[in-house]
Amino acid sequence: xxxxxxxxxxxxxxxxxxxxxxxxxxxxxxxxxxxxxxxxxxxxxxxxxxxxxxxxxxxxxxxxxxxxxxxxxxxxxxxxxxxxxxxxxxxxxxxxxxxxxxxxxxxxxxxxxxxxxxxxxxxxxxxxxxxxxxxxxxxxxxxxxxxxxxxxxxxxxxxxxxxxxxxxxxxxxxxxxxxxxxxxxxxxxxxxxxxxxxxxxxxxxxxxxxxxxxxxxxxxxxxxxxxxxxxxxxxxxxxxxxxxxxxxxxxxxxxxxxxxxxxxxxxxxxxxxxxxxxxxxxxxxxxxxxxxxxxxxxxxxxxxxxxxxxxxxxxxxxxxxxxxxxxxxxxxxxxxxxxxxxxxxxxxxxxxxxxxxxxxxxxxxxxxxxxxxxxxxxxxxxxxxxxxxxxxxxxxxxxxxxxxxxxxxxxxxxxxxxxxxxxxxxxxxxxxxxxxxxxxxxxxxxxxxxxxxxxxxxxxxxxxxxxxxxxxxxxxxxxxxxxxxxxxxxxxxxxxxxxxxxxxxxxxxxxxxxxxxxxxxxxxxxxxxxxxxxxxxxxxxx
Numbered sequence: 414x415x416x417x418x419x420x421x422x423x424x425x426x427x428x429x430x431x432x433x434x435x436x437x438x439x440x441x442x443x444x445x446x447x448x449x450x451x452x453x454x455x456x457x458x459x460x461x462x463x464x465x466x467x468x469x470x471x472x473x474x475x476x477x478x479x480x481x482x483x484x485x486x487x488x489x490x491x492x493x494x495x496x497x498x499x500x501x502x503x504x505x506x507x508x509x510x511x512x513x514x515x516x517x518x519x520x521x522x523x524x525x526x527x528x529x530x531x532x533x534x535x536x537x538x539x540x541x542x543x544x545x546x547x548x549x550x551x552x553x554x555x556x557x558x559x560x561x562x563x564x565x566x567x568x569x570x571x572x573x574x575x576x577x578x579x580x581x582x583x584x585x586x587x588x589x590x591x592x593x594x595x596x597x598x599x600x601x602x603x604x605x606x607x608x609x610x611x612x613x614x615x616x617x618x619x620x621x622x623x624x625x626x627x628x629x630x631x632x633x634x635x636x637x638x639x640x641x642x643x644x645x646x647x648x649x650x651x652x653x654x655x656x657x658x659x660x661x662x663x664x665x666x667x668x669x670x671x672x673x674x675x676x677x678x679x680x681x682x683x684x685x686x687x688x689x690x691x692x693x694x695x696x697x698x699x700x701x702x703x704x705x706x707x708x709x710x711x712x713x714x715x716x717x718x719x720x721x722x723x724x725x726x727x728x729x730x731x732x733x734x735x736x737x738x739x740x741x742x743x744x745x746x747x748x749x750x751x752x753x754x755x756x757x758x759x760x761x762x763x764x765x766x767x768x769x770x771x772x773x774x775x776x777x778x779x780x781x782x783x784x785x786x787x788x789x790x791x792x793x794x795x796x797x798x799x800x801x802x803x804x805x806x807x808x809x810x811x812x813x814x815x816x817x818x819x820x821x822x823x824x825x826x827x828x829x830x831x832x833x834x835x836x837x838x839x840x841x842x843x844x845x846x847x848x849x850x851x852x853x854x855x856x857x858x859x860x861x862x863x864x865x866x867x868x869x870x871x872x873x874x875x876x877x878x879x880x881x882x883x884x885x886x887x888x889x890x891x892x893x894x895x896x897x898x899x900x901x902x903x904x905x906x907x908x909x910x911x912x913x914x915x916x917x918x919x920x921x922x923x924x925x926x927x928x929x930x931x932x933x934x935x936x937x938x939x940x941x942x943x944x945x946x947x948x949x950x951x952x953x954x955x
Contacts, residue, residue, distance in 0.1 A: 431592050431626070463813065464587045464934050465753055465825040466580065469742075470559065470599070470764045470832075471796060473771035474548070474859055476789055477834030479511065479527035481542050481864030482881045482888075483518030486511065486837070490785050497848050505841040510777075510856050513785025522875045529790055532798035536805060538875050540868040541952045545879025545888040545897075546921045548833035548863035552769070553604045553617075555832035555923070560618060562944025563924025569612065572619040577942035579927045580760045581627040586936050587759055588626035592645070596632040596752060597762035598739040605729025605768065632748060632761075633738045634722055635706040642702035642757075700755050706748055715747040715803045727768040741766050743800035750807050754821060765796045773835060778852040786837065786857055797829070805868075826869035826933045828926060834863035862888055865926050871933045873954045879921070882906010890918040895951035925949050 478484040489508035494501045501508075516528045524537045533540075549555025557568045560578040577585065580595050588594030601607065601618035620629035632638060706712075721744045726736035739745065745763045752758040765771065773787040780786055808822040836858045844850040862881070868874065878895040879888060885906035890898040897903050898918035908914070919925075924946030928938035932948035 431590065462816070463824045464583075464759065465821065466583045466760045466930060466934055467749065467825065467827045468559075468580070468762045468930070469797065469801060469827060469829050470556075470762065471771050471793070471830075472556070472599075472604075472765050472767075472832065473769040473773075474552070474833035474835055475771050475793070475831040475863075476512070476529060476773065476786065476837075476857075477831075477860070477863045478837050478881070478886070479515055480529045480793075480834075481526055481544055481866060482834060482862060483525045483527050483544070484837075484881050484883070484886055485517050488513060488515060488785055490780050490783070494781070499846065499848060499851075505777075505845075505851050506839070509837050510780045510786050511837060512788040512790070513783065514788050514790065515785070524875065524877045529793045530798075531790075532794045533802070535802060536798075536868060539805070539872065540866055540874055540876075541872050542864065542866045542877045543879055543921050543949065543952075544864050544877060544881060545891050546864045547861045547888065548831065548923070550833060550859040550861055552772075552832060552859075553606050556601075556604060557618065558923035559830055559832060559926065562927030562942060563922055563946050564943035565945060566943055569616055571615045572622060573943075574622070575943065576619075577622050577627070578618070578629075579930050579942075579944075580629070580762055581623045582931060582938075582941040583934060583936065584627040584760050585623045587934075589624075591626065591757060591759050593630050593641075593752065593758045594626045595629055595760045596749070596758050597629050597764075598632045598737065598745050599762060599764040600631065600735070600737045600739075603735045603737040603768050605727070605732040605735050608732065631738065632745065634724065634740050635744060635748060636722070637738070638748060638752075639702050639705050642700070642705060645702075700757070705751060705755075706744075711747055711750070711807075714807060715743045715750075715800060717744055717747055725767055729769055735768060737764065737766065737768065739764070739766055741800075742796050743803070746800040746804040750804055753808075753825075754811055770796065771831060773857050774855050775857040776852065777839065777854050777856050780856055781852075801827075801829075823870040826867065826871055826930065828930050829866040829868070830923075830926065831863065834860040836860045862886070865921070867929065867933065867952050869933070871935075871954050873952060876952075878949070878951060880906070888920045890914060890920050893917050893919075893950075895949065921949060922946065929953075 478486075486509035488511040489503060490510045491513065499505075514528070518525050518527050519531075521534045522537050524540065524542050526534075526542070549558060554568060558564075560580075561576065562579065564576070566573075566576065580597065584595045602609070602612070607617060622628070721741035724736050724738050724740065726734040728734045742763055742765055745761075749758075749761045749763065752761075770792065771789060773789060775787060805822065805827075808825055809820055811821050813819045813821050813824060836856060839854045839856040839858075841851050841854065844854065879891050880897060880903065881887065882889055882902070882905050887906055889901050889903065889906045892898055892915060898915045900912040900915050900918070901908055924944050925948070927942075927944045928946050928948040929950075929952050931938040931941055932950065933953045938944065938948050
């Protein structure tokens with residue numbers, strides 16, 4: 414595209430990404446006089462505060478009753494039962510099976526949680542927990558909804574131009590000034606139920622919705638990202654003799670001023686900064702691709718070892734082994750921190766490395782033999798709490814350039830989720846006379862009762878919304894202000910005698926999370942993608 418057409422398209426309202434500008438600069442130099450450049454920089458600097466959004470997903474479905482759905486019960490697996498016994502005490506359908514190291518729920522501040530959250534308690538002052546929440550019971554379908562919200566669309570259909578994942582909607586608003594705005598460490602096909610025959614490109618999760626700066630860029634490993642950045646930095650050699658210069662044909666003042674609140678001018682200013690570095694000292698003054706993610710102090714802070722940078726692959730349901738091409742979450746957190754603080758990226762979807770890493774199915778016989786469910790605390794700490802705590806510490810300690818008294822933490826919001834919870838018991842009414850079937854029954858199945866948590870600079874911390882009923886073991890509906898529906902007993906969770914659910918009460922789901930993540934980031938969620946749920950406005954700090 415020649416200069417005249419390029420600028421005409423920009424002036425007409427077509428958004429121009431940072432990479433678009435860089436390609437143009439490489440051919441034509443930087444347009445505009447120093448005065449006009451200064452006006453553009455001032456306009457961009459006067460725009461909204463920076464925004465960063467992080468989703469942290471534990472793929473597979475966590476043991477919610479020992480996490481943010483605190484539910485105290487006995488561990489009936491600790492008792493021995495005679496082989497063939499069809500009428501034990503308590504009855505098979507009423508037995509609860511907890512991990513044998515499980516301890517009662519504890520309350521820290523205003524948040525009550527199970528033992529799987531113990532290592533994250535230092536983060537509770539900045540956290541809002543939603544315990545009245547439903548995930549899904551189908552891995553792929555639930556994962557799809559955490560990306561796209563409750564949209565009512567067919568997961569197997571081709572994605573439409575007006576659809577967006579939550580990260581794509583966020584980057585459509587804020588991604589333009591960044592070189593690599595949207596970084597994700599997941600692969601849709603890593604969930605082994607799917608294959609390219611059933612889900613061709615354009616169906617399921619689709620990377621390329623919205624403008625280019627909203628598209629998904631897979632983060633992969635540090636080695637992969639260094640190679641990507643090195644390729645971008647290669648522009649320096651190709652433009653070795655180029656210099657930032659005055660373009661003889663003026664870039665009209667009107668273009669700068671009319672577009673001062675749009676994406677193009679922000680992209681322009683970001684590209685000028687990057688280009689200055691490209692033709693002088695590399696990718697930018699602070700970026701050397703060869704040393705990215707290698708700083709020994711940072712690696713120690715995130716507990717990174719060489720093994721953490723490796724990828725894994727897994728066979729699921731007989732499908733060929735699949736991989737996400739991603740490192741452990743502590744490496745993802747380190748990469749997130751550097752990409753964020755070096756001004757390269759603004760949105761991140763972190764996900765546990767192992768496919769179905771928290772998918773802890775277990776037959777009753779194995780649970781009884783082990784005296785408890787699979788204990789996932791070590792995995793929870795490794796995949797979530799340890800690296801998340803390290804990331805929050807680093808963000809709080811790193812001042813945001815040019816904004817006095819603010820750190821990166823002040824502009825960051827984080828969502829913690831898993832696609833579903835898991836059962837801790839099994840109804841045997843349909844198999845009551847078949848001891849073999851009772852023993853083979855899966856008592857750690859997919860379960861919709863789950864939870865979600867938010868934390869960050871714009872989150873009303875030290876709060877918990879919703880609750881699990883002590884009799885129902887189910888989520889108690891909430892009112893629009895986050896209080897419990899008064900039609901339900903706040904302890905048992907049972908609907909009060911003669912009462913009907915209150916108008917407007919609800920149990921949150923992935924669509925509410927989608928809308929809330931945008932809302933706390935300063936984006937009105939209405940009309941963003943196809944999501945049909947409103948924001949949980951009570952999560953947002955006043």
